[in-house]
Amino acid sequence: MARPSVRSLDGLVLAPVADQAPGQVGTRTRFTYHEKDGEIWAEYAGGDVVRGHLVGTREGDRLDFRYVQLKRDGTTSSGHCVSAVVELADGRVRLEETWEWESQDGSGTSVVEQIPAEEGAAQAR
Template sequence: MPRSLDGLVLAPVADQAPGQVGTRTRFTYHEEDGAIWADYAGGDVVRGHLVGTRTGDRLDFRYVQLKQDGTTSSGHCVSTVLALPDGRVRLEETWSWESQEGSGTSVVEQVTEHDR
């Protein structure tokens, strides 16, 4: 199983649609006893939070965010935790909005101190 997410900072490898998370968004993850949570911000997102569980290499969580235009949105995501050849962590995600229409996939990867 890939290492703990606790204290790691991850970022999307590509931009999503306007008004959503993008390459300027940073997620700071925490993990303890099967629980995961993260705070995130950057780009079009003023503030976001996610909370859920980890079982092995699978994350299952809900997220809620406040965007620059003052609107909020929420959804559900299931992610697979992978270890990259260089030792960093990668999450391959399948998500769906619950507060609006839409779903998709995305990839976030651990960033180095230089990329934060």
């Protein structure tokens, strides 16, 4: 059962639990989060995303950030996201996201979850 969390996101690696539309963030995308004094930021890459960055704020269990990314086809896109931070029963973190593009049409919801430490270590090799 999921429960609210106040745990720091600093240093956590998260991945989407499902693929989004083609050319967007997907299950091969990895987000490395940082957090300090109510500020959050992350770098991400993988799948169709060559490089992405997000920056915003955290208030309690609510994240509010903007993101920008470069895709493999050379195009860029940006948007806005609000996420709820939830701690899973096994102690990992889940972000339940509601996002909207600002550089193009489209909006939706997605879920990213913390990668178990052993999986993250294996991918780093």
